[in-house]
Amino acid sequence: MARGGPERYAERVTRAPALLFAVLSVALLVPPRTVRAEPEGPTQAAQSRPKVKLDRLSFPAELNGAKEYEGHLRSTLKREARRADWGAGSGSKISYRFFVEQLDLREEAGVLHVTCTALGRLPKGKSAKSHIAFGGDPHDRKKVVEHVLDIVARGVLTRLAELERARRTP
Numbered sequence: 001m002a003r004g005g006p007e008r009y010a011e012r013v014t015r016a017p018a019l020l021f022a023v024l025s026v027a028l029l030v031p032p033r034t035v036r037a038e039p040e041g042p043t044q045a046a047q048s049r050p051k052v053k054l055d056r057l058s059f060p061a062e063l064n065g066a067k068e069y070e071g072h073l074r075s076t077l078k079r080e081a082r083r084a085d086w087g088a089g090s091g092s093k094i095s096y097r098f099f100v101e102q103l104d105l106r107e108e109a110g111v112l113h114v115t116c117t118a119l120g121r122l123p124k125g126k127s128a129k130s131h132i133a134f135g136g137d138p139h140d141r142k143k144v145v146e147h148v149l150d151i152v153a154r155g156v157l158t159r160l161a162e163l164e165r166a167r168r169t170p
Contacts, residue, residue, distance in 0.1 A: 050092035052081040058099040065142070073100070073149050080157040087165030096160055097121045098153070105145065112138040114148045120156035126167070128159035 054077055059070045077098060086094055102117040117131045130152045136144035 048090050049082070050086050050088035050090065050094050052084075052086065053093065053095045054078070054081070054098060055095040056097040056099075058097075060100060060103050063103055063105070068142075069103075069145060069149060072146050073098075073153060076150050076153045077157065080154050084157050084161035085165065086161045087168045094164060095123065096157075098156065100149075100152075103145075103149075105141070107138050110138065111135045112141060112144055114145055116148050116152050118152040118156050120160045122160055122163060124167075126160070126163045128156045128163065130155040130159075 054074070057070065057074065057077070059066060059073065063069065081096075086092075088094060097120065099119045099121075100116065101119055102115060104113075104115045106113050113133065113135050115131075115133045117129070119127060119129045121127045132148060132151055132155075134144065134148045134151070136147070
């Protein structure tokens with residue numbers, strides 16, 4: 001038999017609504033907290049970003065659909081450059097160069113293999129390199145290649161931003 005028998009069970013069942021009522025009444029007595037709306041427009045962090053410029057982009061032209069991939073890469077680089085913490089204020093200007101050294105596509109056993117190597121350079125010789133080999137569905141060729149380019153661009157720009165931050169901090 002359960003602990004305390006049927007009498008104990010009946011006592012617990014009748015006590016549950018009273019407990020629920022007590023909790024709800026306390027919740028209603030507590031005044032609601034006011035939440036401040038976020039200011040509209042650019043935040044302080046967004047105002048203090050440096051102007052980051054892609055100085056040169058080198059992309060292998062022999063690839064089928066190279067112009068389309070190059071356009072996607074340009075937009076990805078622009079987005080990632082905005083997101084990166086360069087360690088500089090709004091008056092600063094940073095330029096970088098981006099080279100896609102290798103972009104090979106091969107289909108083997110029903111899998112599209114994409115191999116990509118990219119290099120980014122800052123002035124004064126600082127550079128960052130990224131290499132990735134990735135596989136995907138050959139029917140989604142464009143999507144797989146763009147995903148690889150996104151990964152490589154993010155990696156190189158994150159490292160370039162880290163190098164620039166280190167250069168700027170005393």
